[in-house]
Amino acid sequence: MEQFLHQVAAGLATGGVYASLALALVMIYQTTHHVNFAQGELAMCSTYLAWSLVNAGVPYWAAFILTVAISFAVGMGIERVLIRRVERAPVLTVVIVFIAMQFILNSLAGAVFGYTIQLFPSPFPEEPPFGNPYINSHELGVVVVTMVTVGLLWAFFRFTSLGLALRGAAANSESAALCGIRVGSMLMLGWGLAAAIGAVAGMLVAPIVFLDPNMMSGILIYAFAAALLGGIDSPVGAVIGGFLLGVLENLAGAYVIGTELKLTVALITIVAVLVVRPSGLLGRVLVTRV
Amino acid sequence: MNLLSVRDLHAGYGPIEVLHGVNIEVSKGGATAVLGANGAGKTTLLRAICGMIWRRGTIELDGQPIDKLETADIARRGVAHVPQGRGTFATLSAEENLRLGAIARMRSPKLAQNFALVYEYFPRLYERRNQQAGTLSGGEQQMLAIGRALMLEPKLLVLDEPSFGLAPRIVQEIFGIMRKINREQHVSVLVVEQNANLALEFADRACVLETGTVITHGTPEDMRQNPEVRRAYLGY
Numbered sequence: 314m315e316q317f318l319h320q321v322a323a324g325l326a327t328g329g330v331y332a333s334l335a336l337a338l339v340m341i342y343q344t345t346h347h348v349n350f351a352q353g354e355l356a357m358c359s360t361y362l363a364w365s366l367v368n369a370g371v372p373y374w375a376a377f378i379l380t381v382a383i384s385f386a387v388g389m390g391i392e393r394v395l396i397r398r399v400e401r402a403p404v405l406t407v408v409i410v411f412i413a414m415q416f417i418l419n420s421l422a423g424a425v426f427g428y429t430i431q432l433f434p435s436p437f438p439e440e441p442p443f444g445n446p447y448i449n450s451h452e453l454g455v456v457v458v459t460m461v462t463v464g465l466l467w468a469f470f471r472f473t474s475l476g477l478a479l480r481g482a483a484a485n486s487e488s489a490a491l492c493g494i495r496v497g498s499m500l501m502l503g504w505g506l507a508a509a510i511g512a513v514a515g516m517l518v519a520p521i522v523f524l525d526p527n528m529m530s531g532i533l534i535y536a537f538a539a540a541l542l543g544g545i546d547s548p549v550g551a552v553i554g555g556f557l558l559g560v561l562e563n564l565a566g567a568y569v570i571g572t573e574l575k576l577t578v579a580l581i582t583i584v585a586v587l588v589v590r591p592s593g594l595l596g597r598v599l600v601t602r603v
Numbered sequence: 604m605n606l607l608s609v610r611d612l613h614a615g616y617g618p619i620e621v622l623h624g625v626n627i628e629v630s631k632g633g634a635t636a637v638l639g640a641n642g643a644g645k646t647t648l649l650r651a652i653c654g655m656i657w658r659r660g661t662i663e664l665d666g667q668p669i670d671k672l673e674t675a676d677i678a679r680r681g682v683a684h685v686p687q688g689r690g691t692f693a694t695l696s697a698e699e700n701l702r703l704g705a706i707a708r709m710r711s712p713k714l715a716q717n718f719a720l721v722y723e724y725f726p727r728l729y730e731r732r733n734q735q736a737g738t739l740s741g742g743e744q745q746m747l748a749i750g751r752a753l754m755l756e757p758k759l760l761v762l763d764e765p766s767f768g769l770a771p772r773i774v775q776e777i778f779g780i781m782r783k784i785n786r787e788q789h790v791s792v793l794v795v796e797q798n799a800n801l802a803l804e805f806a807d808r809a810c811v812l813e814t815g816t817v818i819t820h821g822t823p824e825d826m827r828q829n830p831e832v833r834r835a836y837l838g839y
Contacts, residue, residue, distance in 0.1 A: 474702075474709050477699065477702055477706065480692075480699075481695070481703040484693065484694050485691070485692050485693070487690060488690035488703075489692075489703070490673075491674060491683070491684045491690065492703050492704055492707065492751070492755065493679040493755065494703075494706055496675070
């Protein structure tokens with residue numbers, strides 16, 4: 314029983330990371346209807362940035378905030394400089410741009426930082442919280458930080474005019490422009506937010522999987538599965554999907570299929586969702602009456 | 604005095620020019636109707652005015668040129684465009700649709716008053732304010748689109764076929780509200796309408812568009828007297 318609870322707790326922690334990255338994918342999907350395959354590598358680059366800052370002596374949380382802010386700016390820049398040029402291009406062109414970006418960022422990180430794995434610090438204490446035997450501090454920290462991120466995002470979309478404008482631009486860009494919303498700025502904002510959320514995910518997962526240029530490749534597949542499971546157009550769904558998948562993966566790994574086949578869980582989830590319920594758990598099947 | 608004046612407007616899609624030098628005017632507080640058959644370029648004209656497609660020529664709003672501005676900036680100047688198909692934000696609630704209409708006027712002192720006005724004109728929208736807009740009926744979506752446009756505190760309301768696909772009773776209701784908006788709120792209106800009788804009853808000026816050029820224009824009375832217009836668009 315203790316073993317089981319521990320597996321669930323560890324699953325929630327990795328699930329939190331999947332949830333964050335899934336949220337970043339959903340963010341861009343909602344605004345542009347593209348799945349950004351380079352989201353993982355962007356997060357990896359952000360994590361290297363945080364690592365460099367910490368190594369330069371910047372306190373952890375200052376480095377954390379600085380990394381999120383810089384990632385936000387870089388995300389906006391990528392949309393403005395690169396993605397806007399292929400905005401109206403066929404979807405395959407966009408996919409190829411994303412894949413190219415993924416390889417470029419991966420190789421660039423390898424060239425600059427090398428392929429040796431690095432230790433990334435956790436801001437949370439070594440000893441388990443409240444002396445409980447089930448969950449360690451970093452795992453609990455991941456869950457809390459994920460929930461805070463989601464809460465902030467939800468409040469942003471629900472209660473601010475800018476959040477409403479972003480949702481409007483995502484729902485119907487032509488009507489949004491007719492309401493006076495500058496749709497281009499909204500796309501930039503969406504990319505910025507996605508990059509910032511990705512940075513959080515990268516910094517949370519790095520103490521668990523260690524830091525190297527390929528750290529995100531597996532995680533992106535999980536995140537993609539989580540986003541699909543929750544519904545690719547539903548931020549809440551992405552988070553629920555992330556946590557579910559994290560727990561499912563850990564339990565299956567511990568009791569059913571062993572650790573080597575863990576990634577299969579994500580792949581099977583992707584196929585199963587697409588076959589059984591393409592809109593996901595919370596995704597909207599758009600109902601329109603004319 | 605004209606609120607909107609369009610002179611020698613050429614516009615189209617990609618390499619194809621649809622409008623070949625169109626002139627049209629909307630007077631301050633007035634209403635202009637654009638008549639014409641399918642494919643005459645009516646929707647293209649409205650889209651060109653709002654900067655949604657390429658255009659060449661002079662477009663002035665209140666004496667200021669707007670032909671180089673982006674769509675969002677034209678909206679912010681006070682041109683509220685209700686597009687064909689109503690442009691509903693289908694996944695958002697009806698109230699969120701109205702809030703989006705007011706997004707450029709969030710600091711306006713009249714914000715609450717505008718909500719009240721829209722709900723007074725369209726009580727049904729108030730009943731359905733929390734419903735997903737995509738699930739509203741066609742008539743309700745048209746009301747929502749006009750309500751959304753009003754939230755912008757427009758100088759000029761641009762309507763693309765407000766009667767399209769609606770039951771006659773609903774059409775009457777909507778044109779009644781449009782008249783109120785025009786006469787009581789002093790919002791000028793530019794309307795494209797297939798139903799020529801209805802449009803001529805509503806407007807104080809009209810023109811007929813055929814293959815991208817204005818073939819005749821004048822008062823609604825002029826139009827009714829014109830034998831060609833009568834035969835082709837009024838059916839008597």
